[in-house]
Amino acid sequence: MYNGKIIREEKHNDSQMHRVLDLALKAGRISLRNGAEIFRVEETIEYICRHYGIEEMDAFVLSNGIFLTAYSEGKEVYARVKHVPAGGTHLGIVAEVNDLSREIAAGHVTLDEAYKRLKEIEKMPAKSAVSQIFAAGIGSAVFCYLMRGNVYDALFTTIIAGLLQAGLVFISQYKVSKIITNILGGIFITLCAILASSIPLPFEVNLSNIIIGCIMPLIPGVLFVNAIRDVASSDFISGLVKLLDALLVFVYIAVGVGCVLGAYADLFGGVMI
């Protein structure tokens, strides 16, 4: 069995130190990108460095970047700044990297194995588009029902939220900014909801309930929760940045919804259900 003590006593050369730090940086980058909190990323980097025998290191993590320096006696100083652009959320990857760092700290993983496993984790596939679309549709519909919508509202919500999620999955392949995505999303659901509520049907369909249900896939839950947890663990800069980001996403959605509602009210004389 590989043992932490042995690695520490090994006289490692510069290149090994660099490999350890690269591994730590990579692990940190992957988990930060996929929605981990700041303290978790810092801990991951620290565990990995400490276990593989780097005594003096400092990791400073922001919501979109990692600063890592290390110093070993008689060796050159290692310093890297890594820009980590925001990615999608993949909680599975966060959980896996977390597991890996704990296993490394417990001394069950060699450096080469760790590299191999990290590579596998990074390639972990997202859930299929179909299952995401179905999940978003059903989830939003149930929300619509919970927020005092009736069964018919929920039915329309399923369809619209499913379409919305399909659009989100499609748009995530390209580098489209959050502003565009969320404003377009808001416009889309409001248009569809107005369309649904204006079809003459034997039962009553409520515009507001459909929109409230359909908003759910757009809501930045991960950002909001991570912002609060970052502030709670005294990472104020990242926490406030994420809070502002979440707030802006809300504003973008509101702009999208508001544009269409406003135009509709102007065109059809302000009679809204």
Added chain:
Amino acid sequence: MILIKVIGAFLAIFSFAIVLETPKKYLVYAGIVGAVGWLVYLLALEGGANDVFATFLSAAAIALVSHIFARVFKTPVTVFLVAGILPTVPGAGMYRIVYYFIQNDTAMASYYLTITLELAGAIAIALFLVDAVFRAFQKGWKQNSLRYQEKNVDKSSKIV
């Protein structure tokens, strides 16, 4: 009636956990977190609490259960918390602000703005409190576990 709504909350959170790429083995637990949160919310409303306080209690319950699950399954809290907190996030309030703003009803719009900010604040404070409590316990515990590991390593290397 409450039972149906709680089952609904379970289903909704289960679905959104799929969208957030929660690992398969934790999907059911994420759903349970959401169901507990909604149950607490409904019971608090029944008991005469106002919306903000009910949301506060609900968010606290969600955070508590998430932290417990995270400790039990040794996985990040985020896995359960992010999906579980969704029903309390005031999406409806945000919509109502826009709706009344478009209708030139500034009074109602600012009323809902206040409510929405209060709700968001209530969620934040609930998460803060539970986080702080668990952190207070965790610190000593984690340091101990690290120390324990190092001791073990020392022993085994002596034996070898």
